[in-house]
Amino acid sequence: MKKKLNVGIIGLGYVGLPLLLLINKKFNVFGFDKDINRIKLLKKGISYNSDIKNSELKRLRSNTFYSNINYNKISICDYIIICLPSPLKKNCPDMSHIENCFIEIYKYLRKNQTIILESSVYTGATKDIFEKKINKKFKLGKNFFLCYSPERIDPGKRNIENQTAYKNITKLISGHSNKCLKKIKFLYGKVFNSIYECDSLEIAETAKLLENIYRSVNIGLVNEMKILTHKLNLNIHKIIDAAASKPFGFTKFLPGPGVGGHCIPIDPIFMSWLAKKNKSETKFINLSVQANKNVTYWITKNILQRLKKTDKILVLGLTYKKDINDLRESPSLKIFKKLIVKKYNINYKDPYIKNINVNGKIYYSTSTNNYNKFDAILLLTDHSDFNYKKILKEGKLIFDTRGKYKKLNSSKIYHL
Numbered sequence: 001m002k003k004k005l006n007v008g009i010i011g012l013g014y015v016g017l018p019l020l021l022l023i024n025k026k027f028n029v030f031g032f033d034k035d036i037n038r039i040k041l042l043k044k045g046i047s048y049n050s051d052i053k054n055s056e057l058k059r060l061r062s063n064t065f066y067s068n069i070n071y072n073k074i075s076i077c078d079y080i081i082i083c084l085p086s087p088l089k090k091n092c093p094d095m096s097h098i099e100n101c102f103i104e105i106y107k108y109l110r111k112n113q114t115i116i117l118e119s120s121v122y123t124g125a126t127k128d129i130f131e132k133k134i135n136k137k138f139k140l141g142k143n144f145f146l147c148y149s150p151e152r153i154d155p156g157k158r159n160i161e162n163q164t165a166y167k168n169i170t171k172l173i174s175g176h177s178n179k180c181l182k183k184i185k186f187l188y189g190k191v192f193n194s195i196y197e198c199d200s201l202e203i204a205e206t207a208k209l210l211e212n213i214y215r216s217v218n219i220g221l222v223n224e225m226k227i228l229t230h231k232l233n234l235n236i237h238k239i240i241d242a243a244a245s246k247p248f249g250f251t252k253f254l255p256g257p258g259v260g261g262h263c264i265p266i267d268p269i270f271m272s273w274l275a276k277k278n279k280s281e282t283k284f285i286n287l288s289v290q291a292n293k294n295v296t297y298w299i300t301k302n303i304l305q306r307l308k309k310t311d312k313i314l315v316l317g318l319t320y321k322k323d324i325n326d327l328r329e330s331p332s333l334k335i336f337k338k339l340i341v342k343k344y345n346i347n348y349k350d351p352y353i354k355n356i357n358v359n360g361k362i363y364y365s366t367s368t369n370n371y372n373k374f375d376a377i378l379l380l381t382d383h384s385d386f387n388y389k390k391i392l393k394e395g396k397l398i399f400d401t402r403g404k405y406k407k408l409n410s411s412k413i414y415h416l
């Protein structure tokens, strides 16, 4: 039997929608998004997220979803969870989505509600955005509560039916005060299997940034190593596999065509922005950002050097990561677009992206499985659905940027 607590979730994207489904197992939920098309789809039980099946949405009540014109429903929510974009604008954190939403919901706020921010933000942002305005209407920590809990979802790996993978990811929680912390502990303690209490909002905000910087630095490192070992005629994947046999002190990170998504290309820059503001430096972080950009240029350059404009080319995978439909900052998409601009004869196949508009022209994912029709295949995103045996058998020339064929020394495979 569900508890009588109402939880509103604002921003139903890669973070908000899975969270809504998880919380709905225990509490009443209301989902808000300014994208009216998304709300229409959700109301019909149609998913736009590759990790969520329509059947999961069909289980929800019909009055679950609202656009931002119905923010009056916020007043019946005990918890308001904000899962909005936090992009960069001219290399500075752009918190305007969160700030504007807060302005819109402000008049519907009432005593004893709790706001939880889930977006990835710069250190200090939660206080900067909410503290002053909340205190104008309420007494923060006494009759209104503010919390921060960074999302750690791993898109493409959500266990769809029982959500075990998702709810097993330890959830960092933090509060503006101890009373705030108690509020978030009550809710998230019931929906996640494991929670970790941070001492302050800032510790939780910075921990999230550190997690993504750690990935950016380590991916940057293996991408840099890849460019060097390629010159030495050694396969980086074989080197990483050998190093990873060490039972301690080595964590495996994989090189690829670059980094994408909403976290790794963005969060390190929040930190370097903050460093500059505090008259400090983040050389290491800046280098990793550069190394991850360089590898995309290096791969593109290698491909361009080896192909003729008349060659019929097939790009496999456009999304930034395997088994998801997210194109944001995707290095595979950048390479695809570059080849189009250079007027190469190009097609693509991606089970998650049916069509794509590049400079006003619509490209459709090819349905063909006859790989011998192409002069070259560029494996950019290694979706599980691809038939790698068939691609290997029929492909005339394969550029492998993901180490799928790392064990093969064949003249038709070009390891990049």
Ligand SMILES: NC(=O)c1ccc[n+]([C@@H]2O[C@H](COP(=O)([O-])OP(=O)(O)OC[C@H]3O[C@@H](n4cnc5c(N)ncnc54)[C@H](O)[C@@H]3O)[C@@H](O)[C@H]2O)c1
Residues within 6 Å of the ligand: 010, 011, 012, 013, 014, 015, 016, 032, 033, 034, 035, 038, 068, 083, 084, 085, 086, 097, 098, 100, 101, 118, 119, 120, 121, 150, 151, 152, 153, 154, 155, 261, 262, 263
């Ligand atoms: N995608 C991930 O894997 C991931 C993982 C961890 C953290 N994050 C962080 O979580 C936050 C959200 O990311 P996401 O990937 O879910 O973004 P998203 O773009 O997938 O979803 C954001 C949603 O918010 C809606 N929206 C935008 N402005 C709005 C407004 N003013 N009012 C109402 N709705 C609005 C959009 O229509 C969209 O549906 C970001 O800070 C991101 O860095 C993302």
